[in-house]
Amino acid sequence: MENIHYLDNSATTQVLEEAAQAALRLMRQDYGNPSALHAMGKQAREAMEQARGQVAGAMGCKAEQVIFTSCGTESINTAIQSAARKGKAFGRHIVSTQIEHKATLDTLKALEQEGFQVTLVPPEKDGTVSCDRVLEAVRPDTILLTMMEVNSETGAILPTAAAMEKAKEKAPHCLCHIDGVQAYCKLPISLGGVDFLSVSGHKIGAMKGVGALYCKDLRSLRPLLHGGGQEGNRRSGTEGMPQIVSMGVASALRAEKREESQRHMAALRQSLIEGLSAMPCPVRINSPQNGAAHILNISPEKGRSEVLLRVLSDEGVYVSGGSACARGRRSHVLEAMKLPAAAIDAALRVSFCPENTQEDVKAFLAGLQKALGFFL
Structure with a gap:
């Protein structure tokens, strides 16, 4: 593929x-x-x-x-x-x-x-x-x-x-x-x-x-x-x-190569965060500012995660709506954080590995922008 x-x-x-x-x-x-x-x-x-x-x-x-x-x-x-x-x-x-x-x-x-x-x-x-x-x-x-x-x-x-x-x-x-x-x-x-x-x-x-x-x-x-x-x-x-x-x-x-990989993934995470400002609607960041470099959880103001995931997948971009073990159930983690229901239902988790590149980040941002267009 x-x-x-x-x-x-x-x-x-x-x-x-x-x-x-x-x-x-x-x-x-x-x-x-x-x-x-x-x-x-x-x-x-x-x-x-x-x-x-x-x-x-x-x-x-x-x-x-x-x-x-x-x-x-x-x-x-x-x-x-x-x-x-x-x-x-x-x-x-x-x-x-x-x-x-x-x-x-x-x-x-x-x-x-x-x-x-x-x-x-x-x-x-x-x-x-x-x-x-x-x-x-x-x-x-x-x-x-x-x-x-x-x-x-x-x-x-x-x-x-x-x-x-x-x-x-x-x-x-x-x-x-x-x-x-x-x-x-x-x-x-x-x-x-x-x-x-x-x-x-x-x-x-x-x-x-x-x-x-x-x-x-x-x-x-x-x-x-x-x-x-x-x-x-x-x-x-x-x-x-x-x-x-x-x-x-x-x-x-x-x-x-742990430390080198962490610096690389932190740079990818930061690029993603900066790119979210160009989305057609506000995007909430659910991850703490000082969280691990390889995970970022976000919730666009519009849409639901299952639809966003489907559009992203069609674009060749693969992320999740939460833990893979949850299998579509509402996130108990985001519920424990007392996030609004709409934010939980729209949540996406992006998680990096050392082999990911800035091109992957660009593809995600482009795919997310396209997906959000269906809700505007």
Whole structure:
């Protein structure tokens, strides 16, 4: 396909060429089962451990603290449920925010059915979360604080480092989890005070079907899956080697050029913001001014997102109306921010990757101008 302007990189990314080639090698050449004792099994194990080291390097932790999973959702589920099971002898109170991904919110709902108490801190009007309000919610019997590093819809950066270090002072048995899916290899993530960090491969140019979980103390981990005892009896199931090696390669490449990529995407974001002034109607910016460089959420004064998306798609421009996991439902993040209903229904999320260019921004602005013309 020609003239593709893909600006939905918070939903998923194109697999990097180097990552695809590494995956192909594990599918066609070194395709042994890493649990096997023969030479091909040994080759696969070595490839897996190399990938584990690459992910650990990007996270800033030891390789033995990294567990491979099938996706960010599995990592999040494992972390939250592990913390709840480990901490329930000391309390049943959990703190999070109203703007978390559904992987977090729905897991917390399930724990509420088991008798856990959950406090969800609301966002500020600009989509950020107040560290003070998070800490006000923490109690002596709080056993888990779970927050995302970067909001997937608005790009708001949450105060994880400050909140988690101070939370442990108020709640001595509190474990802390970061959903780092939208921040991994894009922003520095401090592991000080963090017990679990969940990340995903397909958000950084790796294949779908692989994620990773940092666990500060492996004794805190409670496996979700039981069976063959892979990953040191912490995550059973034959490892998806092509996906794992693709994540290792992508992690190494993205981490090496993280700062350069951030500057590039920040410039694209700024160009987009400046270009919105030429639209035929006012456009509201829903993202905070100091949000992550790779995400911008906007709401034109006219139109509805499903129509705008269709016109943009016909022009070869691909963005989303919010989180891809929401599947057309009204954004719970924008609702929590108390945006007007019309702004929520018109919301568009533009999300960049390092390979995007100014031409992509120009194509989006031209497509949006055309789409808005149908409502004027």
